[in-house]
Amino acid sequence: MTTTAYAALTRAAWLASVRDRTTVFFTFAFPLVFLLVFGLLFRGQSVDGGLPYINYTAPGVLAWGVGNAALFGPAFAMMHWRRDDILRLVWRTPTPLPTVLASRFAVAVGVGLAQAVLFTAVALLPAFGLHLPGTWPLALPLLVLGVAAFLALGLVVGSLADTPEAVAAIANCVMVPMAFLSGAFYPADLLPGWIRTLSWALPLRYLDHGLTNVLAGRGGLGPLGLDCLGLAAFTALFGIVATRTFRWSNRT
């Protein structure tokens, strides 16, 4: 039986992700802790003139969790693959590099969907009180595009950094301020006006904004389309930067 390179690489990436217990912990348990803390602290409260708190907390934590996982995984993989000469191994085979990246993307989307299911399910518990509108499937394209944008960003980080420490440092420097500025931990409607304006320059803002609207059943297709467009634009931008920064080997 011949396995296609794509299927085999997806399997390899999947096994590598699942076996990295630390990462699994931080991918699922860490955002979940945030969700539990915020969800319980603000139980039953609403933002003045806005939605219930859980309607900000759940999509915010979800957006941050998905973005984080989609960025860190490929960034570390890229760095490791270059350092351990896996990229050279791929270079010697007929399999093109986009196949390798596509397999990473598939795994990242899978992880993102798993996160979405878990966090939404927890938020739907009576203790937290989220209600899912019938239009929830609209979140799927958002998630896929969000994963794509952060994966592209992850490839840039992975191409720039040569050590695991550097990957973690760069990725955290990117993600932590972005999470605070995009309203992932804090209702975006409560952010000062100028920060809210500034936040539209960040990919996480589009994901957070779109998910908040979808989960609240508000906004409609127009804003959602704009959010998707924004994420697609960031994907393209980071993709171009990634092709510029890509290196086959550390020794060049």
Place this chain on the structure above:
Amino acid sequence: MTTAGDLLAMRPRVRTDLIVGPRLMRGPTPVHLVKDPVSGARMELGAKEHFIVSRLDGTRPLAEIGQEYATAFGARLGEAQWQQLLRLLSVRGLLAGVGTGAGQGTGAVARPHPSASGGPEGAFTPTGVRTGRGTGGVGGADARQPPPAVSERPNGSAPQGSWLGGRTKLVADAPALMDRLHEATAWARRPAVLGPLFALCAALLVTEAVQFGQLAHDTRRLWHEPVTLLAAGAVLWVSLALHELAHGLVARTYGLEVGEIALRRVAGVMTYLYCEVTDVQFLGRRGRQVAVACAGVVANLVFLLPFWPVWALLPDHAQAEPFFGGLLLLGTATGLANLIPLPPLDGYKALGYALGTLRLASESRGWARLAARAALRRTPEDRARAARYARATRWILGGYAVLCVALAAAVLLAAGLACRAALPAGWHQVSPYLPVAAVLAALLLRTAGLRLRAMRRTQPDGTDGPAAPGARAARTTTAGGVPVPPATATATHATEPPPAAGPVPPDPQEKSAMTTPDLASEPAVVLDGVTKSYGEVRALDGVSFDVTRGEFFGILGPNGAGKTTLVEIVEGMRQADSGSVTVLGSAPWPRNLELLRRIGVQTQTSAFFTRLTAIEHLETVAALHGLERTTAGRALETVGLTDKARSRVDNLSGGQRQRLALATALIHEPDLIFLDEPTAALDPEARRSLWAVLRRLRTEGRTIVLTTHYLDEAEALCDRVAIIARGRLVALDTPSALVRGLAAPARLFVPADRITPDQARAIEGVDRVLVEGGEVVIETRAANRVLVAVGAFVDMSEIRTRTATLEDAYLRLTGTEHSSR
């Protein structure tokens, strides 16, 4: 056998590089920790052993030490005891190489050494009888050492643990980080800076105590502002990181080694940082040991100092008051909580160091149990065992046990009160007892779990879990009674290789079994004037040679000679600046997929997909090549790794990794194989077994190009060898022709007491005579004749010979200063 007089006249010497710690108490027994800096092994020496070890300096005979011992301990050491003790020390590798003994050869008390022969019979034949003195005081690795299963992972970087627990390294190279920090903080490590800093910390604590009400109020308010609380929590995380760095920094200042700084996960939800410092208890002064343990808490307090004035200067009812007040109180609380003397907190370590005890908690538990039993049953044995504890020790251990009980009671009481406050009024009947019930349930579960595991371990298949190699092996040797004899006279074979230090020499017979290549066929690789520069550096400078089909071709050269660049050019990963390259009839540059299908490359870094098993890795590689999955199993079989198919690549040993890398290069059955230093960093046995695999490949008719800087490897494997130095080809021929061209003399090694240098010089045909390490070395170009002549002085079986090897040729050609060894 030696007589007692011979033995007592000996002056063995303990290795001077051993690190011996100060006197510590482990339960009732005084012990000294000893570390072997070479192997990293740690041992405990009892007081009597330490008494002797500290006197074995190579100048005093055993008789003298024995007398001192008798005065100190009131017991004489008989011959059997001395033998036992010396054997024990030598088995553990604690004795220096050769002592200056009474007679020639008798001094070889140290580890087994094949060349230590010729004199009288080995001095110490193991008696196989354990003396009543019980030398078992030596042994057992220090408990603070990480378990071998963790420390002996080949890579060390692999994340360990299960879903719920495990550890994650946060700093890749903690020692290097500590070195940098140590330099950067040199200005601060002066009394002029530290004194005021400590004073400020004390002032902070006093202020906090005085203004506790206000701080508590702020903290309560903080609890109602989750976002601020989160911010305070984030700031405290920084403080925790500084805490660990402070441990490491103080340890580094006192010259200790910082193992790693990492995050540990326990039971799925708890995570904490830790800094592993080894050998704290080797520090001579207890104050320093305590300083290492307490440094973290001081760092916590120092970190809070800047927030203090801000808090104090804030106007009343300011918005930021809860943040700063809460930060101060929570920060101080977490810091001081670390001083609670319970394992694994800093306070416990500090207390243990201050009292000079080892394993305070478990020894204290042991003493408490013993004391309780002695008080209840009053059997003479129990009383005798209890009497072994000195008065001071009893107070320390008993006091600690009482302290633990009191602490546990206080914690349970507090938890009970908290439960009562938190749960609704209807629960008041039971709520205070919930924590106690929870602890009891947890203890029951733990006991049941441990029992279960113990039952599983003792399954009839006879395995009792993975054995800790170091400590346990050492123990078995003593208990077994018949360890390796330290020095037994072995008849030296006439052609024995030089002592084990050098690499294993090639076996000429193995090689002659190979077929010689068919030189008529078309070349596999043709290089013509290949040049490559990186900036100013000329990596390759006009290199030309051909590799014939089916040939085993070696490229030799010191590190940085351009070997790797050459391979990269031949496979088409780099373009040569000038010159032409033809591989299997076509040009490799630019990326030539058709050609790449026929080439297999094993690079220096073994390229494995992370966290896969060996077979999964190969299946992935097979799919990358568009091959069937079953090829993976076949490739694994080729390199003899089938039994490791389900092992993770990170857990393979060095030799197994190299085999897997070879299987990766071979999976698509290439005609031409490049191996870039396949046996670098392998032990002799693993190298030998990899050679066997390579030879088998050779017989399958593949062309193999091997770069190496091991001469013996090239000599054993290669049909032809190219020697490259500074980017140039300096020689190209068969190994034997290279050696012959050297016309180097053969060397005969004769034990020095059998022939004098002058007698040797008188023999006809001898070029030069040297004395090296107890042997007379005779250089000659007429080996046969000289050998016969030397045979008149000494039995043939005691002569070793060594003829010139490729190594000599190599050193001559590349210049000794470029030798990699």
